[in-house]
């Protein structure tokens with residue numbers, strides 16, 4: 593079987609562009625053969641493409657398929673537990689087809705969600721960060737930065753479902769601000785191109801008790817300015833500096849100002865352990881059944897050759913929610 597796949601041409605040192613990706617045809621064979629139907633896209637992948645990757649997993653190498661989460665349909669199987677037509681998830685990545693041992697594939701329940709893309713969301717990170725790290729609960733006043741992104745759009749809804757009294761989000765355009773309040777049930781939102789301290793002071797005069805940060809930089813500083821003493825800051829990502837060199841991508845937060853307010857600085861890394869995945873899916877299903885949760889997503893319909901462009905569009909902020917490509 594010939595598959596068409598995307599490889600890294602070279603590891604990325606500066607700003608990513610189309611030249612960093614190559615389309616390759618390759619012969620594949622294995623115990624199980626799968627047609628890829630859906631691919632996940634997320635800003636985190638950029639870090640894995642860098643020569644100075646700072647994640648606790650190996651960086652992706654040139655001339656290898658980009659190995660991200662994918663969902664597909666079994667076309668052929670020599671394993672007794674996987675059958676033609678089964679829906680499976682794997683790390684088979686940006687390719688039209690994959691093949692390998694049955695142990696590389698996890699069978700999914702086609703009826704668990706309205707669409708298989710629901711399996712590709714950033715829920716384990718959002719749930720772990722909001723429930724286990726920030727320990728959000730009744731009465732919390734929560735600010736989520738990057739709230740229209742994959743993690744943030746889930747984190748804000750998780751906070752509301754866990755009893756927060758107010759959930760505020762920031763995003764990069766008025767359309768995304770309207771989306772957060774009108775469709776995802778945030779109590780308030782603002783465009784971070786405005787003065788974030790002024791916006792937060794107006795929207796949360798009582799002060800914030802929880803900050804779920806996927807952006808860093810000026811939004812971290814603004815959260816610090818309006819936080820009540822003892823607030824919890826769950827530090828998830830640094831979208832505002834993601835295009836910089838390593839030292840700029842992970843700037844030192846102002847610890848002295850945080851200490852003066854006794855802020856609990858809680859940087860975390862979600863490793864998607866089986867427990868974290870199970871905790872997310874159990875709550876996600878419950879909240880969907882109760883109609884208190886929307887799965888925020890953008891599904892890009894594209895062929896495999898267009899996946900790098902879709903990834904670059906994601907980094908520019910062209911999409912909202914959890915982003916996946918439905919291969920056409």
Ligand SMILES: NC(=O)c1ccc[n+]([C@@H]2O[C@H](COP(=O)([O-])OP(=O)(O)OC[C@H]3O[C@@H](n4cnc5c(N)ncnc54)[C@H](OP(=O)(O)O)[C@@H]3O)[C@@H](O)[C@H]2O)c1
Pocket residue numbers: 633634635636639714717738739740741742743744762763764765768806807827828829830831832833834860861862863906907908909910911912913
């Ligand atoms: N700690 C962990 O375990 C963990 C796990 C997963 C992800 N992460 C990190 O969490 C962060 C969010 O991930 P994600 O998947 O939610 O991201 P994402 O949805 O893939 O991010 C895309 C969004 O980033 C926003 N963005 C781009 N440039 C920005 C800027 N200069 N300032 C603010 N926002 C900007 C854009 O939204 P706007 O249009 O609103 O600007 C865009 O829609 C990333 O840094 C990721 O690496 C951490």
